[in-house]
Amino acid sequence: MMTVNQRRVTKPVYVGGVKVGGDADVTVQSMTKTDTRDVKATVRQIHELEEAGCEIIRSAVPDMEAAQAMAEIKKQISIPLIADIHFHYQLALECAAGGVDCLRLNPGNLRNEDQVREVVASAKERNIPIRIGVNFGSLPPVGGIGRTRGFSRHMDLVNRLPKAGEAQSGDYSVVDHMVATALWEISLLEQQDFEQIKISMKAFDVPTTVEAYRRLSEMVPYPLHLGITEAGTAKSGSIRTAVGLGVLLYEGIGDTIRVSLSDDSVEEVIAGYEILKSLNLRDKGAVMVACPSCGRADVDIRKLANDVDALLRGTDRNVKVAVMGCEVNGPGEAKDADVGIAAGAGRAIIFRKGEKVRVVPEAEMLTALMEEIEKTPSKA
Ligand code: SF4
Known part of the structure; x- marks a missing residue:
């Protein structure tokens, strides 16, 4: 780093x-x-x-x-x-x-x-x-x-x-x-x-x-x-x-x-x-990476990113979390993240370092993401 x-x-x-x-x-x-x-x-x-x-x-x-x-x-x-x-x-x-x-x-x-x-x-x-x-x-x-x-x-x-x-x-x-x-x-x-x-x-x-x-x-x-x-x-x-x-x-x-x-x-x-x-000067809770969204997005990324941001305020794990708008490019673009979510049509992929670990219905995606975050060892 x-x-x-x-x-x-x-x-x-x-x-x-x-x-x-x-x-x-x-x-x-x-x-x-x-x-x-x-x-x-x-x-x-x-x-x-x-x-x-x-x-x-x-x-x-x-x-x-x-x-x-x-x-x-x-x-x-x-x-x-x-x-x-x-x-x-x-x-x-x-x-x-x-x-x-x-x-x-x-x-x-x-x-x-x-x-x-x-x-x-x-x-x-x-x-x-x-x-x-x-x-x-x-x-x-x-x-x-x-x-x-x-x-x-x-x-x-x-x-x-x-x-x-x-x-x-x-x-x-x-x-x-x-x-x-x-x-x-x-x-x-x-x-x-x-x-x-x-x-x-x-x-x-x-x-x-x-x-x-x-x-x-x-x-x-x-x-x-x-x-x-x-x-x-x-x-x-x-x-x-x-x-x-x-x-x-x-x-x-x-x-x-x-x-x-x-x-x-x-x-x-x-x-x-x-x-x-x-600036990598402190580790304090999660760092969120979120895609800016584009024509390939399968979800309202603005709402999803804000929902995840609010949830991350409740965790003190020093992990990098990605919120991506599509399954096609999301996991690859965020392969640096410890845990990520890539939305699809009515479902979401949960991934770790770019590799798929779960596929869940859209209604369960936030819960599933938080479960995976809690399983992730904190860096500090
Ligand atoms: Fe567009 Fe998908 Fe990249 Fe988000 S992850 S910017 S939706 S290509």
């Missing part, structure tokens, strides 16, 4: 019990969409996400009531919990004290260095990492982050960036500013000998995002959380994210991912694993 380019070796951090970076698998995370103050609803959603394979969960903390709710949520879930903090450092302190496993800080709107230092001290005391979440839509003003650049351990690289005052020249791009923003906050954390850092560099524009991650990955050893921000609906957002993250992951960049969708968070997790499975 082909693999992606050598993964970039990063300095791992632990988010709760989940290792991010180093030699760890690329993890899949998501974010709750409930009101965090509603502990019951948030915990229920986290349990659903965990069931879908979510390995790390993040929740927004808009106010002190939400920050206090995080402590209660943490007690009722088993996957690591990240507090998503904007603007108010006190919320980060409250969440850290409440036992969250990681803090996400936005350097665009939490810029008071003394406040950041206080948060870092709290994270250090509790041995939890901080994600520096740079976001295209909420970058700090140019010139608002220059003061501490001189302390960065990556000074040689920082020096290559245009100075803040040069921004007006037109040479200082958005990517430059995203990178500079990340380096500014990294330097703040490093000043306190805090290295449990991971970083994200999200934008809606895919080339901007790819370039920002590429640049930063050459500069610092910390794990990278990949994502395309405000990507869109399940359909368009998954494609946009897959294109951006696919480029980076193929280059060996990225240690944990989140697919941001205007949809159920479970769809984010499913899309995340599909991206990783496409």
